[in-house]
Amino acid sequence: MKSIYVIRHCEAKGQQREARLTAKGVQQAETLAGFLSNMDIDRIISSPFVRAIESIQPVAERKDKKLELDDRLSEKILSTRNLPDWLEKLREAFDDLDLKFDDGESSRDAMNRVTSVVEEIRQSDVENTLIVTHGNLMALLLKKFQPDFGFEDWRNLSNPDVFLLQFLDNNEVKVERLWVSDTV
Numbered sequence: 801m802k803s804i805y806v807i808r809h810c811e812a813k814g815q816q817r818e819a820r821l822t823a824k825g826v827q828q829a830e831t832l833a834g835f836l837s838n839m840d841i842d843r844i845i846s847s848p849f850v851r852a853i854e855s856i857q858p859v860a861e862r863k864d865k866k867l868e869l870d871d872r873l874s875e876k877i878l879s880t881r882n883l884p885d886w887l888e889k890l891r892e893a894f895d896d897l898d899l900k901f902d903d904g905e906s907s908r909d910a911m912n913r914v915t916s917v918v919e920e921i922r923q924s925d926v927e928n929t930l931i932v933t934h935g936n937l938m939a940l941l942l943k944k945f946q947p948d949f950g951f952e953d954w955r956n957l958s959n960p961d962v963f964l965l966q967f968l969d970n971n972e973v974k975v976e977r978l979w980v981s982d983t984v
Contacts, residue, residue, distance in 0.1 A: 801966055804837070804865070804921055808961040811821070812851035817876070821854045823961070832960050833858035835979070839928070841865060845917065846932040847873035855960060856932045865949075872917045875934035877909035879903065890936070893950040894943075911940040922941055945973045951954040979981050 801897050810832065811825035821829060836859050846852045848869040860867045861886060879901040883889050893899050896910040905913075913939050921929045933941070939954035962979035 801927075801968060802922055803920060803928045803967075804965040805841070805886045805928070806938055806941060806965060807856065807930060807932045808902045808935050808959060808962045809847070809849070809855040809932060811853045811892055811959045816896075817849050817866070817874075819849070819851050820874070821851055825851070825855070826955045828850075828960055829855050829858050832856075832962075833862050835962070836930070839860060841928050841930050842926045843921075843929040844868065844932070845873065845921075845929065846870075847875070847934060847937075849874060851932065856930070866935055870917055872913045873931060873933040873937065873945070876907070876936045876940065880935075890954075891951045894954070907940055913937075917946050918965070921922050929946050935959075942975060945975050 810828035811817045813822055831854065840863055841859070841863050844856060844865050845868045846856050852873070853867065856867065871905045878886060878893065880903040883901065885983040889901055893907045897911065898906050900906045914933065917931060918941065930956060935954060935957050938961070939949060939957065942953070943949040945965065958979065961980065962977070964976045965976050966976070968974060
């Protein structure tokens with residue numbers, strides 16, 4: 801059975817590509833490494849955003865695994881402009897997957913982007929892969945396999961967060977949240 805662990809990055813200082821983890825986020829990354837220490841991980845693929853890399857670096861070091869970067873795991877671009885009502889726009893984008901704002905990408909486009917990473921993993925010989933991404937993209941990936949996963953579920957994600965996708969022989973996908981948000 802093929803397993804993909806989907807990780808949301810730890811607490812960060814901002815949303816920019818270069819945003820680093822907060823002091824709490826650094827502690828969370830160590831806790832995350834301990835949490836994943838008993839899990840068999842063959843491959844680690846991360847968003848190239850600094851906060852994602854810093855979140856999973858302790859795991860890569862403990863497991864002695866190369867950290868692969870993949871732009872397709874970057875956060876969804878809601879808009880290229882500052883949206884004062886961004887939260888409401890995000891809610892709308894969960895309800896209408898084809899909605900786009902100011903040169904942003906639609907939820908469907910972002911979902912297809914992250915799903916392409918998962919499909920490549922499914923076709924590979926690797927059994928246990930860990931992917932590190934961002935909240936909105938993670939929510940869209942989970943929505944792909946659980947269509948009722950929506951805006952409120954996104955709001956309830958924690959930093960970090962861990963879900964397990966298991967691909968069963970009958971092409972069914974089992975989705976399980978592994979992280980207990982009050983761990984950190």
